[in-house]
Every structure is written in structure tokens, then in C-alpha cells.
Amino acid sequence: MSADVLTVERLEGGVMRCTPSAPFVLSTSRRYHEAFTRLVATPGLRTIVLEMAPVSTVDSAGAAVLKTWQKECGARGINLELSQAAPQVEAFLRFAGFFEKPTARPAPSKKRSPLPERLGVAAVRLWNDTRDLIQFIGGVTVAVGPCCFNPKRFRPREILYYIQQSGPEAVPIVFLVSFLMGLIMAFQAAVQLRQFGANIFVADLVSLALTRELGPLMTAIILAGRSAAAFAAEIGTMKVNEEVDALTVMGFEITEFLVMPKVVALAVSGPLLTVFANASGILGGIVVGVLSLDLTPASFILEVWQILTVGDVAGGLVKSLAFAVVVALVGCFRGLQTERTADSVGRMTTSAVVTSIFLIILTDAVFTIIFHVFSW
Numbered sequence: 001m002s003a004d005v006l007t008v009e010r011l012e013g014g015v016m017r018c019t020p021s022a023p024f025v026l027s028t029s030r031r032y033h034e035a036f037t038r039l040v041a042t043p044g045l046r047t048i049v050l051e052m053a054p055v056s057t058v059d060s061a062g063a064a065v066l067k068t069w070q071k072e073c074g075a076r077g078i079n080l081e082l083s084q085a086a087p088q089v090e091a092f093l094r095f096a097g098f099f100e101k102p103t104a105r106p107a108p109s110k111k112r113s114p115l116p117e118r119l120g121v122a123a124v125r126l127w128n129d130t131r132d133l134i135q136f137i138g139g140v141t142v143a144v145g146p147c148c149f150n151p152k153r154f155r156p157r158e159i160l161y162y163i164q165q166s167g168p169e170a171v172p173i174v175f176l177v178s179f180l181m182g183l184i185m186a187f188q189a190a191v192q193l194r195q196f197g198a199n200i201f202v203a204d205l206v207s208l209a210l211t212r213e214l215g216p217l218m219t220a221i222i223l224a225g226r227s228a229a230a231f232a233a234e235i236g237t238m239k240v241n242e243e244v245d246a247l248t249v250m251g252f253e254i255t256e257f258l259v260m261p262k263v264v265a266l267a268v269s270g271p272l273l274t275v276f277a278n279a280s281g282i283l284g285g286i287v288v289g290v291l292s293l294d295l296t297p298a299s300f301i302l303e304v305w306q307i308l309t310v311g312d313v314a315g316g317l318v319k320s321l322a323f324a325v326v327v328a329l330v331g332c333f334r335g336l337q338t339e340r341t342a343d344s345v346g347r348m349t350t351s352a353v354v355t356s357i358f359l360i361i362l363t364d365a366v367f368t369i370i371f372h373v374f375s376w
Helices: 026-040 060-076 087-095 115-149 156-166 168-196 201-240 243-249 254-292 297-307 310-336 342-374
Strands: 006-010 015-020 047-051 079-083
Touching (some): 006 026, 060 087, 156 168, 156 201, 156 254, 201 254, 243 254
16 A cells, blocks of 8 residues: 555555655655545454665654654554664654653642641741841831932832822712611610610710720721732732833832832821711711710710810821831732732732731730720
């Protein structure tokens, strides 16, 4: 049996011995493909033995043809064997990966490492992460000095842009969360205080809880979900696109150029949002007082005015300032930790939110102890 460039001899057991009569190059690839298409249609074919002795030239197109044959035979359950290939031909085909057999990947081991080893790895990772964060905070602190002596280095346009993003655009969600929080606290307090005829003290509970604790805390958590994630994703995407490297090569100080505007913007918008959150929560308490406690808005506001002190409000604003700075620093830190993969951007964005919330709670605990010691 002859097929132009391929001489075929049928053997027993469904074996076909094929001898090429032309080199495997670009000009003959189409004729070889047509001959092979007719060959694999032979009924009962199990093995093709390709005698490569007459072939002295194989180029990349010819290697591609042979690789196509190999894949087609594998799909049809036919064994393709090459024999008697010249040394230079065999070396080229081996370089092209023709003679390599696919190796099965070993199944991943399901055996977990011992508990002490996992605890040690987690402890080392936590230690390295904490060390890097402290070094990053130190770098930001050092960068503040030159900016204070030359305010133009704060980049006012960038600061105003991030204030717009983290401040006015966050007002709706801050209002909704704080209003509902004041509403819920007033309802819960009213259940108990109504039994003693102390409805007016609902105003005390709501206002003190909001200004001292819940207002700054809820605002900071909202900023962690919005701003920390946004900062980490923005800087992380810049790292993936090698924009951070380009800025470094051009001589820009990354901490001053990327981090400082975000930190200053959140330091401004955090306390302002906290004041708005306090007012929204008290408004929620007023709604409950008017609708279910037989209080008037004037009496509720008067009680709030009498119970709140400057220390209560100032303490909450100091907390909110610290929380906002923590959120900005963590978001930028996680963004700069991002590797050059899209997966890393997602992981660091998630980590920025989680780490921010943890550090907010930790900072709140520290402030609580300090305020208790100094009796604020």
C-alpha cells in the first residue's frame, strides 16, 4: 500500500509499518497529514510503526506534524512508535518533546503535619508579619517629618481625592448603620427601663454608648471594609502591573507618594464620619423615644446635652482618629505585600480587612484601659 509520501505495509495483529519517502518539512507537511488521515481510518488498526531511517531532515513544521499524529493516535487508542531514526533527527525530536512520555503527577499527600509543627509555622509567620508591619509604620513615621516642613509634599489633590472616596461616599452606609444601631439600643434599653418608669434614661444610654464606644468602632469597621480593601487592591494592582517598580526607578519615595495621602485622608475623614455616626445614632434613639416611650425630641436632646461631657466626645474622636490611621496603614501595608499574581491581590485585600478589624479591636482595648486609668 502506497500513499504518496508514505509507504505502508500491513502486518499481523493490527500493526502497520510506515516508511516515509520525503523529509518532514513545511512543504511536505500537508501531504503527510492527508496520508496519515487515510491511514488512521483503517479498520482494526492498533499500532503504527514509523520507520524514520530514510528521513534525514525534520524541521519545526515536521515536528509539529509528528506531535499531531501522536495526539491523534492517543485519542483513538492507537500506539505510535518511531524506530531507526537518525541520531540528529532523534535529538531534534527529543528536544521537541516527542519521545517524552507524560508522567503522572503524584497524588498530593493527605497526611497533615504534626500540630506542633503547624503551630510553629503559624507563630513564625505571625512574628514576621508583625515585624514587617512595625518596620512599615516606622517608615511612614519617618516620612511625616519632611512633609511637615514642606506641606506641598503631602500632595493636596491626592488627599482631597481620597477624602472624597472615604468620606462623603461613605456617608450613606454610615448613616444607615448608626441610625439602626441607635434604634436597636433604644428598643433594648426601653424594655428594661420602662419597668421602673425611667424612660428618659434611654437617652443617656444611647448617647454615652455611641459617643464613647459604638460610634467610633462602627465607623472604623465600615472604613476597614471600604477603604482598607480599596487601598490594598489599588496598590496591589499597581504592583502586579509593575507600576510601583516604575515609580521606584524614577526616584519617587513610595511611602511618601502612595501611602501618605491615604493616611492623611483617612485621618481627616474618620473623625468627621464619627461625629456624623454619633448624630445618626442619637436620631435613631429619638425616633424610638417619640414613638414608643412618650418622650419628646426636645426632652431627649436636653437629656443628651446634660449627660454628655467634653471628655466623652473628645475620647471618641481620639479613638476614631487612631482607628482611621490604623485602617489606612494596614490597607497600604497589605497592598505593598502583594505578589505579582491576581490571586495575591484578592488574598491581600481580604487580609487587609481582617487585619484592620483585629487591630481596631486591639486599639480599642488599649484606649479603654488608658481612659479608665485617667478617668475620662
